[in-house]
Amino acid sequence: xxxxxxxxxxxxxxxxxxxxxxxxxxxxxxxxxxxxxxxxxxxxxxxxxxxxxxxxxxxxxxxxxxxxxxxxxxxxxxxxxxxxxxxxxxxxxxxxxxxxxxxxxxxxxxxxxxxxxxxxxxxxxxxxxxxxxxxxxxxxxxxxxxxxxxxxxxxxxxxxxxxxxxxxxxxxxxxxxxxxxxxxxxxxxxxxxxxxxxxxxxxxxxxxxxxxxxxxxxx
Amino acid sequence: xxxxxxxxxxxxxxxxxxxxxxxxxxxxxxxxxxxxxxxxxxxxxxxxxxxx
Amino acid sequence: xxxxxxxxxxxxxxxxxxxxxxxxxxxxxxxxxxxxxxxxxxxxxxxxxxxxxxxxxxxxxxxxxxxxxxxxxxxxxxxxxxxxxxxxxxxxxxxxxxxxxxxxxxxxxxxxxxxxxxxxxxxxxxxxxxxxxxxxxxxxxxxxxxxxxxxxxxxxxxxxxxxxxxxxxxxxxxxxxxxxxxxxxxxxxxxxxxxxxxxxxxxxxxxxxxxxxxxxxxxxx
Numbered sequence: 001x002x003x004x005x006x007x008x009x010x011x012x013x014x015x016x017x018x019x020x021x022x023x024x025x026x027x028x029x030x031x032x033x034x035x036x037x038x039x040x041x042x043x044x045x046x047x048x049x050x051x052x053x054x055x056x057x058x059x060x061x062x063x064x065x066x067x068x069x070x071x072x073x074x075x076x077x078x079x080x081x082x083x084x085x086x087x088x089x090x091x092x093x094x095x096x097x098x099x100x101x102x103x104x105x106x107x108x109x110x111x112x113x114x115x116x117x118x119x120x121x122x123x124x125x126x127x128x129x130x131x132x133x134x135x136x137x138x139x140x141x142x143x144x145x146x147x148x149x150x151x152x153x154x155x156x157x158x159x160x161x162x163x164x165x166x167x168x169x170x171x172x173x174x175x176x177x178x179x180x181x182x183x184x185x186x187x188x189x190x191x192x193x194x195x196x197x198x199x200x201x202x203x204x205x206x207x208x209x210x211x212x213x214x215x216x217x218x219x
Numbered sequence: 220x221x222x223x224x225x226x227x228x229x230x231x232x233x234x235x236x237x238x239x240x241x242x243x244x245x246x247x248x249x250x251x252x253x254x255x256x257x258x259x260x261x262x263x264x265x266x267x268x269x270x271x
Numbered sequence: 272x273x274x275x276x277x278x279x280x281x282x283x284x285x286x287x288x289x290x291x292x293x294x295x296x297x298x299x300x301x302x303x304x305x306x307x308x309x310x311x312x313x314x315x316x317x318x319x320x321x322x323x324x325x326x327x328x329x330x331x332x333x334x335x336x337x338x339x340x341x342x343x344x345x346x347x348x349x350x351x352x353x354x355x356x357x358x359x360x361x362x363x364x365x366x367x368x369x370x371x372x373x374x375x376x377x378x379x380x381x382x383x384x385x386x387x388x389x390x391x392x393x394x395x396x397x398x399x400x401x402x403x404x405x406x407x408x409x410x411x412x413x414x415x416x417x418x419x420x421x422x423x424x425x426x427x428x429x430x431x432x433x434x435x436x437x438x439x440x441x442x443x444x445x446x447x448x449x450x451x452x453x454x455x456x457x458x459x460x461x462x463x464x465x466x467x468x469x470x471x472x473x474x475x476x477x478x479x480x481x482x483x484x485x486x487x488x489x490x491x492x
């Protein structure tokens with residue numbers, strides 16, 4: 001099943017990149033540098049989305065006491081952390097030409113940084129505990145506590161500093177961008193999503209293989 | 220197709236460094252993660268003597 | 272409520288017998304706060320500006336330092352298992368321990384903060400706002416911290432890991448706590464900050480012990 005996700009991810013990103021570079025017009029203010037948005041925004045979306053999915057699996061794992069859910073949460077974490085880093089990296093590279101500095105203490109960049117700390121906390125906690133089952137369940141508690149805190153942290157950071165220009169694509173307001181830009185970004189977001197599923201499935205298989213060697217043989 | 224020539228494409232209106240810098244790192248990370256995952260899977264399969 | 276009061280008394284007695292632990296995190300707070308003027312320079316106007324931020328960050332770190340002891344001693348001599356087996360709900364026991372921890376670590380910080388405020392050239396009512404915010408904020412630090420302490424009980428590099436887990440969760444308290452003094456200094460109303468700090472306190476009072484109890488059960492499986 002995993003190859004399908006990987007293949008669709010590749011296909012979607014090729015189409016998305018084509019739209020991003022060859023169809024979308026030049027932005028009147030930022031010129032060409034805005035094209036970084038085509039990976040910055042999907043990466044930021046994915047970093048948040050993966051954390052929520054992780055918390056979902058974590059909750060399920062604790063409630064139903066199913067081992068696989070705990071493994072899925074741990075399979076997702078590294079990919080989520082990677083997307084958070086990518087969102088910060090592309091955000092910085094986008095910030096330099098547009099705002100003139102690599103790092104701006106802006107509300108969304110700051111909460112993205114804090115999200116990275118949450119991922120690092122999850123990864124280091126689960127790595128520190130030898131007993132895998134206990135590591136899954138402890139990580140699950142941390143992920144749930146984290147997901148409860150994310151809106152509070154986001155609210156406090158936004159309240160603390162509202163420098164960033166209005167969210168160009170937020171769920172509420174209609175996008176103030178050309179439709180081709182939006183299509184390009186959505187394509188890339190889908191591509192990243194397929195990619196994350198493929199990576200998670202691959203990693204969960206290796207986790208299963210580590211823990212239950214005979215079960216993995218039939219997978 | 221707005222790009223007059225390939226060189227213009229790479230220059231990206233003077234922001235080439237930033238645009239390609241971010242795209243390159245993204246590609247590097249994603250491809251790197253995928254390659255490492257697939258290779259661990261292959262190695263494990265060979266170790267377990269299944270079809271690779 | 273008897274077990275609650277007994278837990279609090281017991282922990283206070285232990286803390287009193289091992290006074291040096293509580294005092295060390297208090298002196299840590301004082302030293303860290305006094306380092307900043309040495310680092311940044313004695314210029315009164317800058318010091319006044321950053322006083323609340325420095326005190327709050329130092330309070331965060333000092334609480335973190337003393338959190339390690341919350342469950343560690345009981346874990347080693349097995350009383351933690353007893354608590355798990357006790358008939359009373361575990362979260363009640365946890366709230367008792369957190370309250371005792373706050374009394375021995377958070378409250379002294381609050382009582383000491385006026386002194387520190389003077390060091391940064393703050394006047395009377397500014398100090399009142401700062402200490403009031405700390406009074407509301409430090410219990411939240413202990414409550415949220417107890418979750419981290421429960422998760423890392425019995426681990427090798429527990430204290431470093433504890434900081435990594437808990438500091439991101441402290442950020443809302445830090446933002447609103449430090450901002451309270453900032454708002455007061457610029458003449459704005461302080462009530463919204465205090466109400467938010469109060470809300471954080473109530474939310475963590477309700478949720479943190481449950482999460483910490485769950486984490487303890489997991490750690491001691």
